[in-house]
Amino acid sequence: MSEMLDRAFSPAMLGALPLKNRILKAATYEGKSPGGVPGDELARFHREIVAGGVAMTTIGFCTTEADGRINDQMMWLHEGVREPLTRMIAELKALAPGVKVSGQISHCGNFSKIRKMQRLKRPLGPSRGFNMLGAASGAPFAGAMTLADIDYLVKTYADAATFMKAVGFDAAEIHFGHGYGLSQFISPKTNRRTDEYGGSLENRMRLPLRALEAVKSAVGEDFPILGKMNMTDGVRDGVHLPEAIEIASLFDRGGIDALICSGGTSSYNPMVYFRGDSLAQGMLEQQSNPIARLGLKLIGSRMFRDYPYYENYFLEDAKKIRDRVNCQMVYIGGCTELSSLEQVMKEGFDFVQLGRPLIKDPNYVKHAMADPGYKNGCTHCNRCATLIEAPGGIYCPLNR
């Protein structure tokens, strides 16, 4: 095995957490929590992943409150899921000794299709606006958070983190990217506030940094906090790399243990983080709501723009952030082939997160350790990503 693959498959510390290798499962919202409760399918999915040799799996898009969900099949971190989540995490650890489990702490902000919310009347973001996702389900408008809403939101992050530690998670990943709640505050495209939470970068970062601080003080130093952020929003008037470097430095100074640098905005330009085949056709096939179908036909080609796939597509930009921070760096984005994994290791990234390569082959690590000629087989067709709301959730159709 090459020196760099050896590095990838050797133990390493994530903050204070020992990991058996440097390969982590990326957060991929699984769509396997019917009614918001983690189900057997979710457990089976992560069982396959941990049995395949990764050091840490990540349960995708666990929201801090019911109204932070994009759809009502998403899990939110609350008492109602304590028992199934505790059981599931314990089972994963028993199955693969030494494996760690992380969860992505998320909030959709103003990007929700839920019409009847629990606490709120309508989804809230930094500023008032049109909620494109909710238009088809009868929730076309989003409101602006008051200062009290912001304080409440920060508390939901702290409570979610406390809950995660209690049910057995080993780490948490705060979602600061992809155009969801905290990302909406960071981006000047979506944050048009004129108070202390809008305008300058310092102001736009106030809420994300408060959320980070609240999470950190809830869980303490021995529980690593990762942050997934955008290097570009992929939209005009949004965040781009020069500002993203400053954003990364602020998270670094705020005490983040590790940064995962991605990009793109789910509501405007998600192909920035997927690359490869457009999601438009697959989403149309999955969609039964006639208004949503019409919307997809009208704006599908503008929303799902052409971003050809190439290996390690975020590497050059991520290196620029790596050079400016002291925290650990987790590479994400198109690390499918072993030569790409070697390159990421050679560039000094501490860890790599894999999304689609592990959906295609949960045994990636075992296979790659046994065979230096290993080929993963993911074609970046992105069909898995069009199945997040399909019955049973995501899978790779190439495997069936």
Ligand SMILES: Cc1cc2nc3c(=O)[nH]c(=O)nc-3n(C[C@H](O)[C@H](O)[C@H](O)COP(=O)(O)O)c2cc1C
């Ligand atoms: C099915 C699917 C679901 C995803 N869900 C999430 C999510 O919940 N949160 C997130 O931050 N990224 C999500 N992503 C993006 C991945 O985490 C990752 O950034 C992207 O797939 C690029 O990595 P890869 O080339 O290793 O797949 C998802 C990706 C896929 C394919």
Ligand code: SF4
């Ligand atoms: S459906 Fe399978 S081959 Fe296509 S992108 Fe997803 S994991 Fe890769």
